[in-house]
Amino acid sequence: MSSLCFWCSAAVATAVALSILVFFQFFLKNKSPSSRISHAGTPPGSRGLPFIGETLQFMAAVNCSSGVYDFVRIRCLRYGGCFKTRIFGETHVFVSNTEWAKLILNDGGGRFTKKYIKSIVELVGHQSLLCAPHLHHKFLRSRLINLFSSCFLASFVPQFDRQIVETFQRWESGFTVFVLTEALKITCKAMCKMLISLEEENEVEMIQKDVGYVCEAMLAFPWRFPGTRFDAGLKARRRIIKKLKNIIQKRRELESQYEDFLQRLLMEEDNGEPLSDMEIGDNILTMLIAGQDTTASAITWMVKFLDENQDVLQNLKEEQFKILEEQREDNRSFLTLEDVANMSYATKVVKESLRLASIVPWLPRLILHDTDIQDYKIKKGWNVNIDVRSLHSDPSIYKDPIKFIPSRFDEETKAFSFLAFGMGGRQCLGMNLAKAMMLVFLHRLLTSFRWKVMDCDSSIEKWALFTKLKSGCPILITPLQSS
Numbered sequence: 001m002s003s004l005c006f007w008c009s010a011a012v013a014t015a016v017a018l019s020i021l022v023f024f025q026f027f028l029k030n031k032s033p034s035s036r037i038s039h040a041g042t043p044p045g046s047r048g049l050p051f052i053g054e055t056l057q058f059m060a061a062v063n064c065s066s067g068v069y070d071f072v073r074i075r076c077l078r079y080g081g082c083f084k085t086r087i088f089g090e091t092h093v094f095v096s097n098t099e100w101a102k103l104i105l106n107d108g109g110g111r112f113t114k115k116y117i118k119s120i121v122e123l124v125g126h127q128s129l130l131c132a133p134h135l136h137h138k139f140l141r142s143r144l145i146n147l148f149s150s151c152f153l154a155s156f157v158p159q160f161d162r163q164i165v166e167t168f169q170r171w172e173s174g175f176t177v178f179v180l181t182e183a184l185k186i187t188c189k190a191m192c193k194m195l196i197s198l199e200e201e202n203e204v205e206m207i208q209k210d211v212g213y214v215c216e217a218m219l220a221f222p223w224r225f226p227g228t229r230f231d232a233g234l235k236a237r238r239r240i241i242k243k244l245k246n247i248i249q250k251r252r253e254l255e256s257q258y259e260d261f262l263q264r265l266l267m268e269e270d271n272g273e274p275l276s277d278m279e280i281g282d283n284i285l286t287m288l289i290a291g292q293d294t295t296a297s298a299i300t301w302m303v304k305f306l307d308e309n310q311d312v313l314q315n316l317k318e319e320q321f322k323i324l325e326e327q328r329e330d331n332r333s334f335l336t337l338e339d340v341a342n343m344s345y346a347t348k349v350v351k352e353s354l355r356l357a358s359i360v361p362w363l364p365r366l367i368l369h370d371t372d373i374q375d376y377k378i379k380k381g382w383n384v385n386i387d388v389r390s391l392h393s394d395p396s397i398y399k400d401p402i403k404f405i406p407s408r409f410d411e412e413t414k415a416f417s418f419l420a421f422g423m424g425g426r427q428c429l430g431m432n433l434a435k436a437m438m439l440v441f442l443h444r445l446l447t448s449f450r451w452k453v454m455d456c457d458s459s460i461e462k463w464a465l466f467t468k469l470k471s472g473c474p475i476l477i478t479p480l481q482s483s
């Protein structure tokens with residue numbers, strides 16, 4: 001009873017506090033034109049309440065089934081393609097224009113640098129490529145980019161294909177399979193092998209869980225109390241880093257040889273300035289985070305879009321069965337990089353899925369000097385976010401933008417209008433790897449099963465940094481041999 005009273009009082013107190021906040025905000029909005037109408041030359045938009053700005057509205061969007069992007073979408077409709085807001089005590093400008101995207105993404109680090117909120121930096125690590133300042137980023141990227149060579153991809157594709165074939169062999173007729181769950185398992189397993197040669201099932205599962213906790217904590221309030229999302233994310237980060245440190249130490253002691261990214265980074269020690277253990281650890285964790293959820297989400301959306309567009313699916317099947325036939329004629333069991341390069345229609349399906357899903361909805365940068373972006377003055381210390389989702393659904397760039405039309409990529413698109421992987425010096429390092437994983441998954445799904453999506457709900461997973469389908473996309477499968 002007393003606990004009930006406590007919760008009732010707490011609820012009343014919260015309601016009163018919220019009413020005061022809402023009233024306060026309403027009062028400010030209507031009294032002070034400066035909060036609503038743009039300052040001379042700065043972009044339009046509301047900077048919200050003192051100190052907290054529009055953080056409450058942002059967090060409400062994080063916790064809503066239309067996804068965090070709704071916060072941006074609503075303001076974009078209200079103010080247009082360039083607006084400002086205040087979140088977590090900082091001013092953010094969102095821009096959705098190819099010219100501005102070009103200006104920002106082509107900048108060599110003089111006016112703009114990459115910037116994530118502090119909580120994300122703590123989770124991925126200060127030595128991570130994602131957070132490193134310009135010069136350090138250049139050094140780290142020069143080391144990491146070598147790992148993603150076409151030689152590596154050529155050996156990765158058949159390996160990944162084998163892994164998918166083995167997984168699909170366990171899927172039985174009449175099974176309902178959650179594409180997101182399976183894609184997460186598959187991508188995590190592939191990444192663990194590729195990065196650190198980790199194959200033991202329980203250990204891979206633990207890494208997958210921990211990477212999930214880190215991802216979930218990225219948009220959480222940075223509260224460190226036990227039981228909070230952020231605390232769980234930090235603990236998961238510590239477990240992964242501890243594991244990586246142990247593996248690095250063992251490799252150094254035993255001088256064992258592995259063919260994975262970690263080994264290649266350790267061997268770099270012989271050629272110039274080596275990466276420190278912390279740099280190696282933070283960046284292996286970064287690749288796990290950057291590669292796993294994104295690719296699995298992209299696969300899930302692609303399956304959903306194909307189910308909703310049976311004509312596209314039919315065209316795609318024709319291409320994929322031709323490739324299967326060629327494989328059989330050549331007596332090959334697994335796909336090669338060359339097969340993947342020949343999947344021209346599927347490549348457009350992948351691109352169109354990435355456009356429509358916009359897995360990474362905006363690209364964050366920090367402004368290093370006062371800057372004019374066309375008619376607006378953007379101040380040093382502000383954040384500018386390239387609104388990728390808005391660009392991807394701009395009808396002046398993409399005709400019928402809400403429709404799934406892979407053939408729209410028959411023609412070259414306008415520069416800086418397709419930004420699923422970013423562009424310029426910070427472009428996704430795993431872009432070709434991600435595309436290859438999506439294509440191989442697609443090939444095997446189409447040539448092994450008949451399938452039907454069982455839940456058409458398009459709600460977005462709450463608290464997800466990357467646009468993730470909440471339903472997980474359950475599909476009912478029938479193996480083709482038995483149909």
Ligand code: HEM
Nearest residue numbers: 287290291294295298360363420421422426428429430434
């Ligand atoms: C469909 C899957 C993926 C999507 C949509 C995606 C998208 C992106 C985007 C938008 C960026 C940021 C670009 C910017 O801020 O300008 C990025 C960066 C990055 N991605 Fe990916 N990514 C995917 C898969 C992967 C994979 C598989 C890996 C590696 C294993 C990876 C590794 C990275 C890294 C290391 C960066 C940081 C690059 C830098 O700052 O220099 N990504 N990705």
